[in-house]
Amino acid sequence: EAGVAQSPRYKIIEKRQSVAFWCNPISGHATLYWYQQILGQGPKLLIQFQNNGVVDDSQLPKDRFSAERLKGVDSTLKIQPAKLEDSAVYLCASSSYLASYTEAFFGQGTRLTVV
Amino acid sequence: SQQGEEDPQALSIQEGENATMNCSYKTSINNLQWYRQNSGRGLVHLILIRSNEREKHSGRLRVTLDTSKKSSSLLITASRAADTASYFCATDEEAGTALIFGKGTTLSVSS
Structure with missing residues (x-):
């Protein structure tokens, strides 16, 4: 079974530039998450999709971050414009909706450095 | 927001020793899970314990859960150098909700 694919692995941009990350979840997984992990911290949820609908985006900085999930499969996360504090690893995860728990x-991940 | 704290933040032990790390959380939970993250990699699921369970074993891993204290512990027995990684606890409030992670414990196992 193929795992969750993300690209690019690394990205360096200047502040105020824009950047986009791509994620392809495990086939058949209806739920997709984007997490932000700042160095030395645990992952923080940015957004959760169920198929192509948003379930939770309460912690997404909507003035600069946007995300979409096309046809309930692939997803892109965009930052525009980037700030220095956006430097982090952006992790995509997926899970099966049918599970009684969330694994x-x-x-x-994509490691973003904003300079 | 982060769910809680792991303790200790960092742990260094010798191969063969046991490693214990603790996790506290704030809200009611459906399940608690532990994940491992090797440097520069994504997180890998290790073990899950349901809110109505008190202890769970999987190979060299032992997890306990005390819902009255809102805390969990992960014990890794007979540690190996390959166990060097960061360990995170994660909780979900109900089935279908996103996992909320703690800040993690960084474990270093030297040979």
Whole structure:
């Protein structure tokens, strides 16, 4: 079974530029998450999708962050404009809606450095 | 927001020793899980304990849960150098909700 795919693995941009990250979840997983992990901290949920609908985006900084999930499969997370404090690893995860618990399968992440 | 705290923040032990890390959380939970993260990699699920369970074993892992104290512990027995990683507890309030992670414990196992 293929895992969660993310690209790019690394990205360096200047502040005020825009950046986009892509995620392809495990086939058949209806739920997709984007997490932000700042160095030395645990992952923080940015947004949760169920199929192509948003379940929870309460912690997404909507003035600069946006996310979409096309056709309930792939997802993109965009930051525009980026700030220095956005430097972090952006993790995508997916889980099966049918499970009675949430076991999330994570991609390797995209490490963003804003300079 | 983060669910709670792991304790200790960092732990260094020798191969063969046991490693114990603790997690506290704030809200009621459906389940509690532990994940491992190797440097530069994504998180990998280790073990899950349901809110009505008190102890769970899986290989060299032992997890306990005390819902009255809103705390959990992860014990890794007979540690190996390959266990070097960061360990996070994660909780969900109900089935279908997103996992909320703690800040993690960084474990270093030296040979």
